[in-house]
Amino acid sequence: MLFNSLHFLLFFIFVTTFYYTLPYKFRWVLLLAASAYFYASFIPVYLVILGVVIVIDYFAGIWIENSQGRKRLFLLILSLIANVGFLAFFKYFDFLNNNITYALQLIGQKNEMPPLREMFPSLILPIGLSFHTFQSMSYTIEVYRGNQKAEYNFGIYSLYVLFYPQLVAGPIERPQNVLWQFREKFAYDWENVRTGLTLIAWGMFKKVVIADRLALVTDAAYGDVQNQSPAALLIATFFYCFQIYCDFSGYSDIAIGTARVMGFKLMTNFNAPYFAESISEFWKRWHISLSTWFRDYVYIPLGGNRRSKSRVYFNTLTVFLLSGLWHGADWKFIIWGCIHGIYLILAQILNTHAIFRPGHSGKGGSLPVRIFHMIWTFSLVALAWIFFRANSVSEAIEIIEKIFTFSDYGIPEIAMNNGEFIFSLGLLFLLVIKDKYFAKYIPDTGMFWVLFTLTCFCCYLFGVFTSNQFIYFQF
Structure with a gap:
């Protein structure tokens, strides 16, 4: 179901x-x-x-x-x-x-x-x-x-x-x-019901309106890599970053909201991960229930960061290799996990050097510096997502090679007309604003019925219902 x-x-x-x-x-x-x-x-x-x-x-x-x-x-x-x-x-x-x-x-x-x-x-x-x-x-x-x-x-x-x-x-x-x-x-509590239904509606919007719309582009591009231009693959990779986020966090929102309507409180699983200013911060915001599971039951029992530097690097890489394997029985997932492990190891090695270090956080710095680190972190995450989404390791390498040829970046042909493309970018802008400023916003009763009805109507009107299954069902 x-x-x-x-x-x-x-x-x-x-x-x-x-x-x-x-x-x-x-x-x-x-x-x-x-x-x-x-x-x-x-x-x-x-x-x-x-x-x-x-x-x-x-x-x-x-x-x-x-x-x-x-x-x-x-x-x-x-x-x-x-x-x-x-x-x-x-x-x-x-x-x-x-x-x-x-x-x-x-x-x-x-x-x-x-x-x-x-x-x-x-x-x-x-x-x-x-x-x-x-x-x-x-x-x-x-x-x-x-x-x-x-x-x-x-x-x-x-x-x-x-x-x-x-x-x-x-x-x-x-x-x-x-x-x-x-x-x-748990007695009936309107606040729990209002909170739960708000989460359900927003989670459904992220899934059927945003994620499944972006999937039209990513599925077409990643399903025929050889015939795609570098620009088309770059756009598809950018879209996939938000597709998998909206798909998975949308599921989590619906799950948490469904439980909350009955009074149960489940843990937060996502916290605006693409606003992270380092890879380390990204993993404190992305799939929190899994990252903390590996931290508590694998990383810390292995010694965590209380051992020698070489042992800490080993512990970090072990955790992310296992995390990659957890996601799927395929070398592409293992490589994806390994990439994130390497990011974090480099962050520790280069902790006092180089502005481009993967683990650097610009918090406390000027706004342009913080934005730079957000974009840099997002770019590193997007690069790793290529292995996660590609059909094979060889295709992932081919996609990376095409994207970094820096040639043939003309107007790409994607599985979406200009109007749909602009609409999709508008949806991503809405997502960013919601995550940044209204992540924990729960409207009062009067505003709730307006926003809830509007969100449900938008799901019906703008939802894409050709790709129903959630990405993480396969895991």
Whole structure:
């Protein structure tokens, strides 16, 4: 079930209305059933897979809490292996197998293991597998650390993993932020409803009006790289920066807003990332729930920045290589993560040198200097996005080579007429103004109905409904 569908609209209205009419003690049951239905509406059989993971981590949490010494660590490791095992099997088996095949071919050998999709032709990557796997892992890790009590109510724990607003593409929540809320007695609160509906409407606008409109250009250009001019590829890359931002942050807004209407508060996942003045700041603003997950569960346990410089560089690169791999079983994602890791390492190495250092922040400087650093940071991020969006590493390299030829920059032919192009630039200007000055603006009741109605009307009138799926569903 997609957020940008009539199916979800009817589902949301029914569940929310029923939620507020039920006695408090039955509400979690409704949400659990609704969440299971929501996930099963994609591919029902994968609800079974998610159920197995839930059972494993439910008992792991209880056993870890009631164990002592090394047994606690042993149970945690078993839980993590189970979670990573499911993720590796469905998402990375073919990637690893293909690389083994290539390596064996170099020495004249043959890999007898067939691809997973060849053995099971109907097998599809479960929707949101990377997201709910990381959320499940955070639970057992926090129980092991003593920051979270084990949840003994199996239904409540299942709801923590399955909670439909953020099940498919986050935010990736921590148990101490969410579990207690499922027992909270949330009374109907117009402020929560107004805040939630504002987020939903704006998130939908970003998705169907901005992201899906920009996708018309990026899909056409990146789908036929050889026949594109440098200017067309440059425009497509610029558009993709905002397409992926509006698509993913739009999903997060809808998820957070949907939860807020019922009283639940989920963590902020985006904070105007393209206003960042350094790569380090960018990652404090982009996909915050994932970047903090890697910080808390990978970077800090590896030693963080408390070790030697070489070890800090290693820790940084490890985190971003894993982040790239998390996004997809393809070398292009690994290279994308590696690029960001290198940016941050260079920022640390060049911390006292060169105005062009990737990690420099112009905060406190003059406005022109700050704008320069915003543009510089955006350019570095855009360059990395090429690997993320391209169909392959070779195509990404070809795109970069074309863009940096600095020739043939005539009037580009793009999959959009002049009027649509100007309208798209206007939408991006609106997005920048909203992120800069009205990011946390929630209108009062009178203005809310005007803006909410206007936003919904614009979604209907200007929305592009040919590309419905959210980009991060594939992760």
